[in-house]
Amino acid sequence: MKKNLLGILIALCLASIAPAAMAQSESVIKLGYAKCAHCTPMSLTPQYAKGVQIDAVGFNTGTDALTALVSKNIDVAQVTYLHYAIALDKGFDVVAISGQVNGGSAMLVGNDLSIVPNDWASLKKVIADYKAGGKPFRVAASRGNAQDIHMRGAFAKQGIDINKDVQFVNIPNPSDHLQALRRGEIELICTVEPFATQILQAKAAKMFGLPYDQAAGKLTNLILTRSDVVKDKPKQLEETVRAVVKVDEFVAADKGALIDVISKITGLDKAIATGAVENLDPDPKMYRASALAIAAMMRDLKYINSDVSAAVEKNMDYRFLEAATGKPKSELGY
Template identity: 25%
Template sequence: MTKTARSLAALVIGLCLGAGWFAATADAAGDKPKIKVAAQATSGQVFQFLAKDKGYLDDEGIDVEMVYINNGTDAFSALSSGKVDVISTYGTGGPLIQIANGQKFSIFGGYMIIGATPVFALPGTEYKGIESFRGKKIAIMRGGTPDIVLKGILHDAGFDLNKDVTFVEIKRNQDVMEAVRSGQCEFGAVSTGFEPQINESGMRIVLWPDELWPNHSCCRMLSQTEWMGANPELLKKLLRAYLRAERDMQSPGGMDTVVKLTMKELDMPEGLVRSFVQSPHLIYETDPYKNNVVTMWKKMQSFDYIKDQTVAIDDHLNTAIYKSALDSLLAQYPDDPFFKKKLEMYNQYNL
């Protein structure tokens, strides 16, 4: 048979077998659908690290490319332009502001439900409770979890956020710390992973916001709504892998493994990694926590962070993909206590 004849024969066989032939060829070549996930390099994506190490992504037949972006504005821009498919460590308040401003984003899962966002001051600054904030300057990054949660706490305590306290908006966590260290502001609040730097700078933590607003909703996983609608099975596979990773994290020795993987992936010293990975003020959760997100949305509306009352937040909250991933794991592991507990949590925080 000539080379031309062999090529024609292969084409005919391919046409006869249809799409299945092409899929088999792709599998044989090792091709996998890819998901680009953006995260901050200061905290990483521990579910990803563990899912990759354990082979869960391979089990699902997907490839995940991590893209590290340390600025929320840049991350939202990357998502809206299609440079990344998913973002995961940029809080809840920031994404909600984007949605309120017309971005077609939807939340489908979680990463942290609380995220170790300390409020701090110089050692000589008096702090006897939240009334100590009255009349003071607080350095903050606008739109981040520390900003939204602290403002929500003060608003609920009866503070007029425009009169009773002055928020000084700064672009970087490092500059927030410098504003307090230099005396420009009495207090500051920063994102996950900065506790060691606060201590090394001679300052002290005066408040962990989760103590006053438990499960306030920190980092959520979100995508463009249209992309999500076109790729539900792909996201289901991602969440299946991450749920299995979360189960391993909670097993004996699981967090030690996470620490080692995070040290390797982010090139960080052990002490720094343990300071946030094992912080009692940080809880990793894949669950979407829809009800908690809605609570934050309403609270942001109450202190005029979200002014447009016409956007329906329910249109931007997708719990079906997570539930499908969880149901499939329960079918696969019907006696697994971890997945049973996750179903109880889903029913509590999403229905």
């Protein structure tokens, strides 16, 4: 009888624990972000979250975060508008729910090149000289990231054919960009902050300009989830977006805090982080018209194969951003 009573008590305890454990699990959002300057504030979202437990995980690149999202290893991913278009082109289930931080791109050229900052004519002349001399003018980026597309779009607008006029070099990890320049393996690179500032402060290259004169402008980061998460965890997503908005407000008002988090996550010196913040723009809005222009540009550049315009518009879900900010989508980039 004692054994039966003990068994009943254990069963009752387990029954009471199980729903609590399940509720705790359901209240967790696994969030992935890349380790670049404008991405690092995502590491602060857990401390700004209420009503949801955010498990924030850093990835080397936005592509890695997107892979984790579509393979259902995380619930939310900080990626870019470019990743969004690529994911839709591949038929992946992604839903855009918030912006985050824009900017962060810079084009740098070798110190010995007679190229004037922001002077495309001088750049095109050097490219033409290399071509006439039978030497490749090598340009680099991390293929598929925002900086790569920013560079390609800016080149196309200036009449530079990246397939014929220059030789593209893919350097996947932005932390390797500095050494590639030091070894003389490339003439120009479009890289991401804080690595752009690191390269400039190390005098491994000089600034050419910011590649924002193209369809993407300076738009960079976008927060994505999946439709199953939207269905199963709507309240948790709302609180996650609210945390993103709060973090954006915090780092926009306190550059010192942004410098600290960049330095902490990337491991780079605060002097580098201080230079990087000048090229960053915290902004949680989602820009629908620009997203459509980016998708069209990516198709023109043959980065995607299909017209994803309808999917880009359909899969931008403003309800969480509206709830988090108390503003209608007409004031949030729609």
